[in-house]
Amino acid sequence: MNRTTAYATTTGLALPKQPAAGAREACAPLPSPVVRDLRDRAGRSPHALLFGPHDLVVITGLPGSGKSTLMRRAVRGRRIDSQDTRDRWDRGTPSWLPYAIYRPLVRLAHYAGLRRALRTGEGVVVHDCGTQAWVRAWLAREARRRGGTLHLLLLDVTPEQALAGQRARGRGVSRYAFLRHRHAAARLVHRAERGDLPRGCGAAILLDRAAANTLRRIGFTG
Template structure:
């Protein structure tokens, strides 16, 4: 059975549905997106998120918010993380070579890998930097084409915490790039909190650091 919304559970308890999008979206003849807020749950965060077998999941948030860490820990199946492509290229090149010089190659490798995974028709979790809206549009189109749904996982982490996460991992972005990410993330968070995920998203899940740390599995069932 295809699931059209994310289902999160801990100890067999489903997470209550949160307020969804405004009525004007329902009037358009399409199901209203579902927004689930898992922040500030005082240790009652779910340990698993379950999606349909042909669904696609986008994980977004500030650089250093823990997207790559979450994906490596919780995704046993297909995951496409741009950080993996960056690490592979960095291992081949001199350490002193600035990332900006080979960033186009990293992006090309990342999108080529994403295309290969999408061609399998199976569920996948994809890293999203938050500043490339066309990527979400691509994934939304692909999800509809295969009869699945696009879902958004948004890590809501304070900028200072995200910066600390970058330092801990020895990875950083420029102040200019971080400001761009911060503005894009703030706009996205504001829209999701209003019950209006990006166009094409069937659901959105809001996670704070505690909820992300509690999450152990992101799986596709069917």
């Protein structure tokens, strides 16, 4: 894994483009993924992350890790956050109606919005809970089709920090769901630490809470 301090004092980090395989090169070995570890820098990490104009960026981490907060504060460009979709549905439904009743409709609306955003061909930042591997496979195919790269931004926070984040926002998940998310997030982080990213992911960035709080811009060049 590429874990250096070369970017510790920079204000921005431009991610190198991973070459996409053309039709005749589909069976050729893909380039090794690029992994940047911005953890354990006590806030001395980039203030900006810049990606290619056709890249796709997935922000993943535990519920309560700060994905939606980071997206609202830092993303410049198109962002698709399932939390935004849920908030819109929550405002339009009676308070007595349990979320579990209309959750399938919220998910359907979220993925429909994601599909519309992808069809623009522009760079998109996507919220992902980390437990739906088929979503990353879909985004990887789309990134290859448009000649871009799929990047993972992994928010690596402790379970205690995530639970505190859930309490702060006044919304949590069940113990079973949290354990499921915890196992999925741990697998992703460990794979990234080994440089073994999910198929189709060209690059990843590991962030702890301090690095996420330091970020002020996540955007696209061009």
